[in-house]
Amino acid sequence: MLSNKSPSSRTPVVRSGQKTLYFLGALLAASACLLFVHLGSYSLWDDEAETALGARGILKTGDTTALLDHNLHARRAGITLRNLHDRLTPPLASYLTAISFSVGQQDAWFARLPFALCGLGTVALMLYFLWEKTPSFGFVLTFGIALLSQVSLFLYFRQDRYYGTSLFLAVAIFYFYLTRWDKPWARFGVGFLAALLFLSHPLICVQVGLILVVDWLVFGRPSVPFEFRWLWEVGLPLVLLVGPSLFVWNPFLTKSSGYLGEVSLADRWTLFCWNLRDLFTAEFMPSALLVLAPVAFLLWRNRWILRAGLALFVLLLVTSLLSYQRVQITDVADVRYLIVAIPIGLALSTLSLGVWVGKYSWGWVLSLVVLGTNLGSGKIFMERRPASLPLLWWAELASPMEEPYSPVAEWVRKNIPPRSTVWVEPDYMMYPLMFHAPEPVYAWQLEDPKDPQWADLSPIHFKGRERPEYVIVFGPSISNVLPVLQQMNDAHSTYQQIGQINCFWKDLYRPEIFWRSFRTIQSTGQPNENVYLFQRKST
Numbered sequence: 001m002l003s004n005k006s007p008s009s010r011t012p013v014v015r016s017g018q019k020t021l022y023f024l025g026a027l028l029a030a031s032a033c034l035l036f037v038h039l040g041s042y043s044l045w046d047d048e049a050e051t052a053l054g055a056r057g058i059l060k061t062g063d064t065t066a067l068l069d070h071n072l073h074a075r076r077a078g079i080t081l082r083n084l085h086d087r088l089t090p091p092l093a094s095y096l097t098a099i100s101f102s103v104g105q106q107d108a109w110f111a112r113l114p115f116a117l118c119g120l121g122t123v124a125l126m127l128y129f130l131w132e133k134t135p136s137f138g139f140v141l142t143f144g145i146a147l148l149s150q151v152s153l154f155l156y157f158r159q160d161r162y163y164g165t166s167l168f169l170a171v172a173i174f175y176f177y178l179t180r181w182d183k184p185w186a187r188f189g190v191g192f193l194a195a196l197l198f199l200s201h202p203l204i205c206v207q208v209g210l211i212l213v214v215d216w217l218v219f220g221r222p223s224v225p226f227e228f229r230w231l232w233e234v235g236l237p238l239v240l241l242v243g244p245s246l247f248v249w250n251p252f253l254t255k256s257s258g259y260l261g262e263v264s265l266a267d268r269w270t271l272f273c274w275n276l277r278d279l280f281t282a283e284f285m286p287s288a289l290l291v292l293a294p295v296a297f298l299l300w301r302n303r304w305i306l307r308a309g310l311a312l313f314v315l316l317l318v319t320s321l322l323s324y325q326r327v328q329i330t331d332v333a334d335v336r337y338l339i340v341a342i343p344i345g346l347a348l349s350t351l352s353l354g355v356w357v358g359k360y361s362w363g364w365v366l367s368l369v370v371l372g373t374n375l376g377s378g379k380i381f382m383e384r385r386p387a388s389l390p391l392l393w394w395a396e397l398a399s400p401m402e403e404p405y406s407p408v409a410e411w412v413r414k415n416i417p418p419r420s421t422v423w424v425e426p427d428y429m430m431y432p433l434m435f436h437a438p439e440p441v442y443a444w445q446l447e448d449p450k451d452p453q454w455a456d457l458s459p460i461h462f463k464g465r466e467r468p469e470y471v472i473v474f475g476p477s478i479s480n481v482l483p484v485l486q487q488m489n490d491a492h493s494t495y496q497q498i499g500q501i502n503c504f505w506k507d508l509y510r511p512e513i514f515w516r517s518f519r520t521i522q523s524t525g526q527p528n529e530n531v532y533l534f535q536r537k538s539t
Helices: 018-036 046-061 092-103 108-133 137-149 151-157 163-179 184-200 202-220 229-245 255-262 265-281 289-300 303-322 341-359 363-372 389-398 405-415 427-436 475-488
Strands: 421-425 470-474 493-501 531-538
Touching (some): 018 108, 018 137, 018 151, 046 092, 046 108, 092 163, 092 184, 108 137, 108 341, 137 363, 151 163, 151 341, 163 184, 163 202, 163 341, 184 202, 184 229, 202 303, 265 303, 289 303, 303 341, 363 389, 405 427, 405 493, 405 531, 421 427, 470 475, 475 531
Parallel strands (some): 421 470
Antiparallel strands (some): 470 531
16 A cells, blocks of 8 residues: 655655566556557647647747748637737647657657657656555556556547646656655756646646645645745746746737636636536546545545545646636536546546455456446446447557548648638638648638738638638538628639538547547438538639
8 A cells, every 4th residue: 555654755665576567567568559559540630730830830930930831820810829929829739749840750640749758758657656656566456457447648648739748747746746855856856847837738737736735735744844945946947947938928918818807706616517527527537436535545544545635626626716718618628627637546546446456356356347447437327338448449549430631631632722722611620731731721710800910911811801712611510601602602703512521520539538439430421411612613
């Protein structure tokens, strides 16, 4: 069982034999397979494409420019931009992607490579922590089952987005806090890692910082008195790295600054409830832990369970108070802001089930059922049949599903001449095409032509100012687009459908479990479920 000692205490290295060492090595090898197999099979979806487009701007200018030759990268009508540079999105992910592009190719595999490597480093660090801290093979076995069953962990590391860097940096900070806090170099290291985490995602940096502060106040303070030198040891790297960056990448210097004021206290209570609910809906941990964790604590009084539970509560509270998610436009939590719950859930699963595995021969079966099936998640009551999410994902890894961007991008490359103008609906689906098929000019991203930073832009970038030559419509958006095309027809030219791509229109391979299908959704031929192609032709 894990020790109840303070964060600064060093538990002697305990090795339970070659069996443990071989098992940890096998876990690392299995994790590498789950991270890298078919890493580049799917096209970048919209958020990933935005990171990759930022990387292209960096390769061109050294900065996160929105001008990419003849194209403009201006999501949400340019809300992230200031002087035609992205000043909202934390830059670390795009810079890492740019480095990867510079040593390889500008494709999906190299876009995701840095974050898959972060995943391998995260797993290696967690396994090393186990090697240092765990005297029982039962805990190691339980962690192995939890790790290989944690589909969300691997999915988030397989994205060209901030998720991978944020998870790696958060786990590294937790590791130094729990094992090396008595060393000055470790406290400097925490400050440096926290600065990088801020440049990856500021909200996650605040989450991790407050988790450590609350944990020290509740569990560490009696045996580890506060010392003022901690402030400058941790704070110096933060000030030196984060301070200057705020003069460049700062959400309060963009149009997005008004979002925070749009979320009321009532909305934040709603967000807290959603975050708690979707923590389990997204399967960051099995909902069975709501029962198993308290039972394990009552039986064995292991205060590490309390520490993990408190960290989880702080995470939910901070995210609900600081997130600018607007509840009026969705009905689920932005669970990507809660990804730190995944390693916390791994710890809680291991602590709650590890003792059973060590004490009883049937304990590992309990762990497999709770962690690897929909009985542990509670979804068996909705799905009405037993199922295993890990098996479902492993089957997808063996045979990747079809997705819409690859065939559409291929069609664009073959059929649309360079510099021709294209309008894509819905607009967020434009950015994967802009990355994978960049030759056309992607139109109609902006609405307000009066903004001074737009002064030198072509009219094609403004909605309704100039008619595009081609129109690509994904799925149900066709019902909104057809009336617009009718209005733009005149005596000289009309929009005519020149074909359609018979694939299901939606990108069902996002990392959020509740938005992922794990299998190809076949088009049934029903209206509004394919991709529709139009061209303006002379009459």
